Amino acid sequence: MIVERRKYTKTEWLAEGKRRFGTNFEDYKFVCPRCGRVNTGKEFREAGAEPNAMYCECIGRYDESKGCDWAAYGLFDICTVEVDGQPVFDFADTETQSVTISCPHCKESFDVVVTEGEKSTYCCPKCKAKI
Numbered sequence: 179m180i181v182e183r184r185k186y187t188k189t190e191w192l193a194e195g196k197r198r199f200g201t202n203f204e205d206y207k208f209v210c211p212r213c214g215r216v217n218t219g220k221e222f223r224e225a226g227a228e229p230n231a232m233y234c235e236c237i238g239r240y241d242e243s244k245g246c247d248w249a250a251y252g253l254f255d256i257c258t259v260e261v262d263g264q265p266v267f268d269f270a271d272t273e274t275q276s277v278t279i280s281c282p283h284c285k286e287s288f289d290v291v292v293t294e295g296e297k298s299t300y301c302c303p304k305c306k307a308k309i
């Protein structure tokens with residue numbers, strides 16, 4: 179499978195981040211290419227990690243209750259973006275974010291990606307209830 183990658187130089191990539199999220203690195207959001215979770219710099223800081231890790235590691239490496247343990251620099255490379263030849267996670271859309279919700283039926287908690295101002299129904303991965 180050939181994945182068409184978006185290639186940035188570091189300068190272009192930083193400019194793109196600034197255009198989307200401003201200058202506060204904690205507001206930046208990246209999508210994990212494996213689990214699809216939108217991770218923010220703030221979450222990394224709260225998990226005791228370096229916010230800089232957010233574009234190459236999934237939050238699950240620091241907080242087991244969220245996301246997965248994917249890293250862009252791991253053995254398998256499924257990233258669709260690269261910066262100066264380094265694979266990185268893709269930027270998330272400014273208006274989407276992941277929230278962890280817990281199922282009222284079986285108490286399973288799971289991450290969903292929500293778009294600001296939109297109400298959606300989610301399917302519990304464990305008991306398949308619609309929430």
Ligand SMILES: [Zn+2]
Nearest residue numbers: 210213236246
């Ligand atoms: Zn992940």
Ligand SMILES: [Zn+2]
Nearest residue numbers: 281284302305
């Ligand atoms: Zn459930």
